[in-house]
Amino acid sequence: MFSLMHSSSVLGVEGKAISVEVDIASGLPQISVVGLPDPAVRESVERVRAAIKNSGFTFPLDRITVNLAPADLRKEGTAFDLAIAAGILTASGQLEAKPFEQSMLIGELSLNGDIRPVPGVLAMIEQAKRSGIRKVLLPLANAKEAAWITEMELYAVTHLKELLTQNKDAEAWSAIRFDAAASRALASAAAAAEHAVDFGDYSDVYGQQQAKRALLIAAAGKHNILFAGPPGTGKTMMIRRLPGILPPLTEEEALEVTKIYSAAGKLSTDAKGLIRIAPFRSPHHTISAGGLIGGGSVPKPGEVTLAHHGVLYLDELPEFSRAVLEVLRQPLEDGIVTIARSRAVFHFPARLMLAVSFNPCPCGYAGHETAEKRCTCSDSAIAKYKSKMSGPLLDRIDIQLEVPRPLEPAGDPASPADMTTARMRQLVLEARARKERRDEELGLTKTPARLSGKALRRSILMKNEAFELLDQALTVLNISMRAYDRILRLARTIADVEGSEYVEDVHVAEAIQYRRLDL
DSSP: OEEEEEEEEEETTEEEEEEEEEEEESSSSEEEEESSBOHHHHTHHHHHHHHHHTTTOOOOOSEEEEEEESTTSOBOSSTTHHHHHHHHHHHTTSSOSGGGTTEEEOOEEOTTSBEEOOTTHHHHHHHHHHTTOOEEEEEGGGHHHHTTSSSOEEEEESBTTHHHHHHHOTHHHHHTBOOHHHHHHHHHHHHHHHHTOOOOOGGGSOSOHHHHHHHHHHHHHTOOEEEEOOTTSSHHHHHHTGGGGSOOOOHHHHHHHHHHHHHTTOSOTTOOSSOOSOOEEOOOTTOOHHHHHEETTTTEEOHHHHTTTSEEEEESGGGSOHHHHHTTHHHHHHSEEEEEOSSOEEEEEOOOEEEEEEOSSSSSOTTOOOSSOOOOOOHHHHHHHHTTSOHHHHTTOSEEEEOOOOOOTTTSOOOOGGGSHHHHHHHHHHHHHHHHHHHHHTTOTTOOSOOOHHHHHHHHOBOHHHHHHHHHHHHHSOOOHHHHHHHHHHHHHHHHHHTOSSBOHHHHHHHHHTBGGGO
């Protein structure tokens, strides 16, 4: 007999519909799984066999063929276990097939029949909704995550034997139906507590007023930022406080980020709801290019994708391999990572803020010597150290700032009250609100990509003397056209932070002086 079940897989960060076809025919007892399964899928045979027996069912002693369609697409993971088991039980006549029509089944089976959670459920449910499926059987531990996709009927099951109860009694379906609306309401109520995460306060950072202002501007306009300076000046401490001044993610952004973490298997089953706080990723300098950008035989999200709508922080930038750093060029420009394989092309979102810091030389004291600390690096060592940072990569960083040692206490008072994290966050929110209102008035809210060319200049609202100053900088300082556009955007953000409708020459001058490594 033949049976058809609907399941799903995750390719990249998107769900992919998978049809689980089961055929039982006379012959020697054997079960074969075809359709390019990976080892985890092939091993599902033994999990399904034991789960069926230990749940009170009978495993057919016939020839069983399981096909995962489309057959030319490589399948991986354990999410097909429940669909395979249900397909075998319906094909052998132990369960009726009708209740499973137009339903998607996802879940991993234990040997005793328990249904375990799987990663990527949010992407799978979203794909099911697009394909017209409205009923989903899934592990109870994944139900809260799946509840964020609206207009879906979710049935949370904990054991394989529950399928028999549901199959015999139609009312049993409603008994295990998961209340998605109530789950979303509870998660929203808990969101306020989640936003109260303490990242540290900028008022704790002694001095460094210019660096704090640079971080404020970077957060307001989602600009890439670089701090250079000797050890112990607070570069890392200030950047790690950056998430504290970023606004919470919007509903759409939160759904995107949560889907990415779910697909990557990094979303805890204890999560109360969508990820509302902007991600902050800080990989070690030993990371590979694949770990940073994503990769693998079936590509998985890398750190740049995990930092989508958040911050990617690379501490001690020259310690990273140059080959690793160069893969950042395209994502920083396009906001997306494209990975091509022989059978498929994968797209990963990567709209992020890049924050980097480094010392001026391997020992850290070149140009910042004191009586106690002298630079011991040769010119060739310093040149080799700085060669890790290519010109094209630095050209994509909007704010480049030297962070010197703070002055002695007698000459540098403590941070003023208006440079607290709470005040800086408020200024960021106000600046972003001004930009949103302006874009709406100019009809630019529907534009998904970063503006360029005439559209960029139309959105800037810059006075003539400011344009003249920038054109002069283009000629005198020999900056690139990419840097020209980035200075335009940066000047617009500075004007928003200052509450100015138009970009003036003082805003352009400040934006230019943030390109220290270009000058």
